[in-house]
Amino acid sequence: MSTEENPAAAPRSLAEALRGRDDVSLAALLRSRPDLITPVPTDLTQLATRAGTRASVVRALERLDRFTLQTAQALAIASEPATYDELLGLMAGDDGDPAVSAALPHALGTLREQALVWGGDGRLRLVRTARELLAPSPQHPSPTGLGPTVREAGAGISPGRIQEILATAGLPSTHDSVSALDALTGLFDDPERMSALLDQAPSESVEVLERLVWGPPYGQVTADPAPRLRWLLDRGLLLPTAPGTVVLPREVALRLRAGRAHRTTEPVPPPVEAAAAHRPQMVDATAAGQAYTALATVEELLKDWHEGGPGVLRAGGLSVRDLKRTAVALDVPEPVAAFWVELAYAAGLLASDGEADERYAATPAYDEWLERPAGERWARLATAWLAATRTPGLVGERDAKDRTLSALGPGLDRSSAPEVRHRVLALLAGLPEGAAPDTGSLLARLRWERPPRADRTGGGPGGGHGGGTSSPYARRTPAHSAEQARGAAARAGGSG
Secondary structure, three states: OOOOOOHHHOOOOHHHHHHOOOHHHHHHHHHHOHHHHOOOOOOHHHHHHHHOOHHHHHHHHHOOOHHHHHHHHHHHOOOOOEOHHHHHHHHHOOOOOHHHHHHHHHHHHHHHHOOOEEOOOOOEEEOHHHHHHHOOOOOOOOOOOOOOOHHHHHHHOOHHHHHHHHHHOOOOOOOOHHHHHHHHHHHHHOHHHHHHHHHOOOHHHHHHHHHHOOOOOEEEOOOOOOHHHHHHHHOOOOEEEEOOEEEOOHHHHHHHOOOOOOOOOOOOOOOOOEEEEOOHHHHHHHHHHHHHHHHHHHHHHHHHHOOOOOEOOOOOOOOHHHHHHHHHHHOOOHHHHHHHHHHHHHOOOEEEOOOOOOEEEEOHHHHHHHHOOHHHHHHHHHHHHHHOOEOHHHOOOEOOOOOEOOOOOOOOEOOOHHHHHHHHHHHHHOOOOOEEEOHHHHHHHHHHHOOOOOOOOOOOOOOOEEOOEEOHHHHHHHHOOHHHHHHHHHHHHHHO
16 A cells, blocks of 8 residues: 555655665765765764755755746645645646646656655655745745735634634634634635635725735735725735734635646746857857967966966955956956956966965966967866856955955855856757857746856856857867867867
């Protein structure tokens, strides 16, 4: 008998669910959430505990694609435990959606694989920490735009007032507040009775509901609410949560939404579209020219800094004035200058000299780099860029403490930057040879794959693209090591 048919056989905790996994499933978990294995857990109980910590869960949620994240968000507002059918209803709505129905098993499988969800299809449980992060609250509104349940919102209402609401809504009185709130919930969950109730609503009251239905679900009222609001309050369609504040209960919103947790679900990733096509020969020639420009620019930068470049700020990094001077010397805009400086740093070609009057200077590796063939020099830059966690595109912006982020300074590291770069190259490699991507469709695809991502990476070293499309050696980079890419890079550098 399956766990769906026999609740007694279902796992009672995440640790118990992990104990039921085979080695292949456990290996998949550790690959998808590598932070769980550092340091190596002593047993599965410790692994389960670590998988439920806030920091680890946040990292896992940030790596979900949009539809899988939407699935987790729906589970956060579902019953606990939830059934697969309830989850499907929240994702596909009362009318159903074939695309959602087709994609949901894979999304749920991903959540299970990553130990964010456990239990069989009859008893689905979102890990408690994930539920706390995704469930709606006044302080942290849910991405679904939904508010608290009737029971949660009505917990502070006096018993007498709750009975008045039941009477006005046409429900019989009960002996206690708990059963009264359950009766009100039952009314809102019933499509026919709910429709009959809304048919009686004044048009002005319906307009209020329409403004709140997709969130935020909270509104302000005066001590003497207008008639359109009073009609809703008297029937529990709006419930007070604090003096002067009301909320649209979750059950009401879901009924008005035809059961959908999300206004728009995105079960299918948007395609990356081609905006233009170029002859492969032109792409190769343009990319080779860009590769040559990259080498010449870095060489010019480091030649200028070889005997001691600009000073290091007390907090680390380049001053705004020094970045401007560098941009003028290289004859490029300041953001581009910041990229080249950061790239040379990532490649180990420049660093602080460590003296009392600390300045930036070329490293001994720079002299060695100059002696290498052009292809190897470009390969070193490209390899450093792919692996770098620093994001020069953030230079000039402000951090959480309102401090300006400077080139070579603190605050530019983003652990997801290498993954973004590899993913962009992989998506470009999926286009026909010579095709240049539509930037909007590329960004839409990246936002779908990692919706919470706020990181912005810089550009890439010249030679990766020609005419807006990826060159053959850039297409191979995600799947090949630097050594394998060196030959193609050498051809590009040599032809420049």
